[in-house]
Amino acid sequence: xxxxILFFILAAIILGCAIAAVTTKRxxxxxxxxxxxxxxxxxLYFLMGYTFLGSVQVMVYAxxxxxxxxxxxxxxxxxxxxxxxxxxxxxKAAALIASLAGAALFLFIIISHRFANTTxxxxxSEQTTSIQxxxxxxxxxxxNGYMLPFEAVSVLLLACIVGALIxxxxx
Amino acid sequence: MFxxxxxxxxxxxxxxxxxxxxAAIGIECFIVLLFIILLYAxxxxxxxxxxxxxxxxxxxxxxxxxVGKWGLLQVFADVFKMLTKEIIKMRQSDRFLHDMAPYFMxxxxxxxxxxxxxxKGLAILDFNIGVFFFIAVSGIGIVGxxxxxxxxxxxxxxxxxxxxxxxxxxxxxxIGMTMLTVILLNGTMQFSEIVQQQADFGWNIIRGHVPAIxxxxxxxxxxxxxxxxxxxxxxxxxxxxxxxxxxxxxxMHFGFFYLAEYxxxxxxxxxxxxxxxxxxxxxxxxGWEGFNHVMSLIPGFIWFFAKAFFVVFLLMxxxxxxxxxxxxxxxxxxxxxxxxxxxxxxxxxxLVVCFGxxx
Numbered sequence: 001x002x003x004x005i006l007f008f009i010l011a012a013i014i015l016g017c018a019i020a021a022v023t024t025k026r027x028x029x030x031x032x033x034x035x036x037x038x039x040x041x042x043x044l045y046f047l048m049g050y051t052f053l054g055s056v057q058v059m060v061y062a063x064x065x066x067x068x069x070x071x072x073x074x075x076x077x078x079x080x081x082x083x084x085x086x087x088x089x090x091x092k093a094a095a096l097i098a099s100l101a102g103a104a105l106f107l108f109i110i111i112s113h114r115f116a117n118t119t120x121x122x123x124x125s126e127q128t129t130s131i132q133x134x135x136x137x138x139x140x141x142x143x144n145g146y147m148l149p150f151e152a153v154s155v156l157l158l159a160c161i162v163g164a165l166i167x168x169x170x171x
Numbered sequence: 172m173f174x175x176x177x178x179x180x181x182x183x184x185x186x187x188x189x190x191x192x193x194a195a196i197g198i199e200c201f202i203v204l205l206f207i208i209l210l211y212a213x214x215x216x217x218x219x220x221x222x223x224x225x226x227x228x229x230x231x232x233x234x235x236x237x238v239g240k241w242g243l244l245q246v247f248a249d250v251f252k253m254l255t256k257e258i259i260k261m262r263q264s265d266r267f268l269h270d271m272a273p274y275f276m277x278x279x280x281x282x283x284x285x286x287x288x289x290x291k292g293l294a295i296l297d298f299n300i301g302v303f304f305f306i307a308v309s310g311i312g313i314v315g316x317x318x319x320x321x322x323x324x325x326x327x328x329x330x331x332x333x334x335x336x337x338x339x340x341x342x343x344x345x346i347g348m349t350m351l352t353v354i355l356l357n358g359t360m361q362f363s364e365i366v367q368q369q370a371d372f373g374w375n376i377i378r379g380h381v382p383a384i385x386x387x388x389x390x391x392x393x394x395x396x397x398x399x400x401x402x403x404x405x406x407x408x409x410x411x412x413x414x415x416x417x418x419x420x421x422x423m424h425f426g427f428f429y430l431a432e433y434x435x436x437x438x439x440x441x442x443x444x445x446x447x448x449x450x451x452x453x454x455x456x457x458g459w460e461g462f463n464h465v466m467s468l469i470p471g472f473i474w475f476f477a478k479a480f481f482v483v484f485l486l487m488x489x490x491x492x493x494x495x496x497x498x499x500x501x502x503x504x505x506x507x508x509x510x511x512x513x514x515x516x517x518x519x520x521x522l523v524v525c526f527g528x529x530x
Contacts, residue, residue, distance in 0.1 A: 002193035028268060028321060051298045053244055055307040063310025070317045073338060131300055
C-alpha cells in the first residue's frame with residue numbers, strides 16, 4: 001500500500017519534470033528538471049530496495065553529469081535567449097515521427113519482455129543483492145563475472161583522460 | 172551499552188497494534204522528520220554561538236556578550252532579525268532557479284545528516300552501502316551552489332560559484348579516498364556496523380594506527396575545504412568577492428545557505444567521529460575494569476556528541492589560525508599532494524590489513 005502510493009508520487013514527479021525539461025525555453029531550467037527526473041529514478045530504485053543502484057544514480061547523475069552540464073553552460077556563457085526560432089513543418093513532422101517510433105519501440109520491449117522473478121518486487125529488501133556479492137561479481141573471471149567489461153570501461157576512461165589532457169595542454 | 176532499537180521496535184509494535192502498517196510508517200516518518208528539523212535548528216544555533224565565541228578567543232576578543240548572559244541570546248536575536256528581513260526580488264535574475272538553489276543545499280545536508288548513527292540502534296538511514304550513499308548525496312550541494320551563482324546574473328556570485336564547484340569536486344575525491352581506507356579496515360560500508368566494530372575491537376584511529384592517522388589528517392583538511400571554510404574559503408572570500416555565491420541573496424534564503432554551511436561543519440565533524448573516533452563507543456582500556464565500567468554507564472549519544480564537537484573545535488581552530496590560500500595553490504594542494512598521498516595510504520592500509528598488522 002505504502003509502496004504503491006510512493007510509486008505513483010514518484011511516477012508523477014518523473015513524468016511532470018520530463019515534460020517540463022523538454023518544453024521549457026531556458027536551458028538551465030531544462031538541466032534542473034532533468035536532475036529531478038534522475039532523482040525520481042533514483043527514488044524508484046530505493047523503493048525496490050536496490051540501494052546500491054540508487055546511490056550510483058545519485059552520484060553519477062546528480063554529482064557528475066548534471067554538474068558537468070551546468071559547468072559547461074556557465075563556461076560557454078550563453079545567456080538564455082527568449083526569442084525562439086520558427087520551426088518548419090518538415091522538422092515538426094520529423095520530430096513527431098521520431099518520437100512515435102521511440103514510443104512504439106519502448107512499448108514493444110515492455111510488453112514483449114516477460115519479467116522474471118516478480119515475487120522479489122513484492123517484498124523489496126536491501127538484502128537481495130548484498131555489496132559483497134556485487135564486489136565479487138565485478139572482479140570475478142568465472143562464469144557471469146564482470147572482469148572483462150570492468151577492465152574495458154577502465155581503458156575507455158583512461159583514453160578519455162589522456163585525450164582531454166592532449167586537448168587541454170599548453171602548446 | 173544500551174541498545175536504542177528496543178525503544179524503536181516497541182514504538183513500532185505499539186503503532187501497528189492500532190492501525191495498518193502503512194499509516195504507522197507514515198506517522199514514524201513524520202516523527203523522524205520533526206526530529207531532524209528540531210535537531211538541525213538546535214545544532215545550528217549552538218554552532219553559530221560556538222563559532223563566534225571561539226573565533227573571538229582566537230583573536231583575543233570577548234565576542235558577543237550584550238544579549239543575555241555571556242551573549243547566549245545573541246543567536247536567537249540574529250535569527251529573528253533574519254526572519255523579518257525582506258527577500259529581495261531582482262529583475263534580471265532567473266527567479267525560479269534563484270529561489271530553488273538554497274533548497275538544494277538544504278536537501279544535501281538533510282540527507283547526509285540522516286546517515287549519522289547517533290547511538291546504538293538509533294540511526295535514521297542505515298543502508299548496507301551507507302558510506303557510498305553519504306558520499307553520493309553530499310554531491311547534491313554542488314548543484315545548489317552552481318545554480319545560486321548562475322541564476323543571480325551577477326559577476327561576484329558567478330566567480331564564487333565557479334571556484335566553489337572546482338573546489339568541492341576536487342576535495343570530494345580525498346574524502347572518498349579516506350573513507351575507502353576506513354572501509355578497508357572494517358570490511359563493511361554500513362555505518363552501524365563500522366561503529367559496532369569499533370566498540371568491539373577499539374577505535375579505528377588506534378586500530379589502524381599509521382594509515383588511519385594519515386587518513387584522519389587528510390579527512391580534516393578535505394573536510395574543511397568541503398565546508399567552504401577557511402583557509403579554503405575562496406568561494407566567499409570577502410575581500411575579493413563580497414560574499415561569493417550568495418551575494419545576491421537576502422532574508423531567509425541567505426539564512427538557508429548560512430544554516431547549511433554550519434550544519435555541514437557539524438556533519439563533517441560527526442562523520443570524522445563516526446569513522447575514526449568510534450562514534451557512540453566509549454573509551455575502554457584493557458585491564459582497567461572499574462574505569463571501563465564507569466565509562467560504559469555514560470549514554471552513547473553523549474559520547475557521540477562529545478567526539479563530534481571535539482572535531483568541530485579542531486576544524487574551527489584550523490579556520491581561525493591559517494591564512495587563506497590562492498585558488499591555484501588550493502587546487503595543486505588537492506591534486507598534487509592530498510590525492511597521491513591518500514592513494515598510497517589506501518595501499519598502505521591494504522597491506523596492513525592483509526598482513527594482520529592492525530592493533
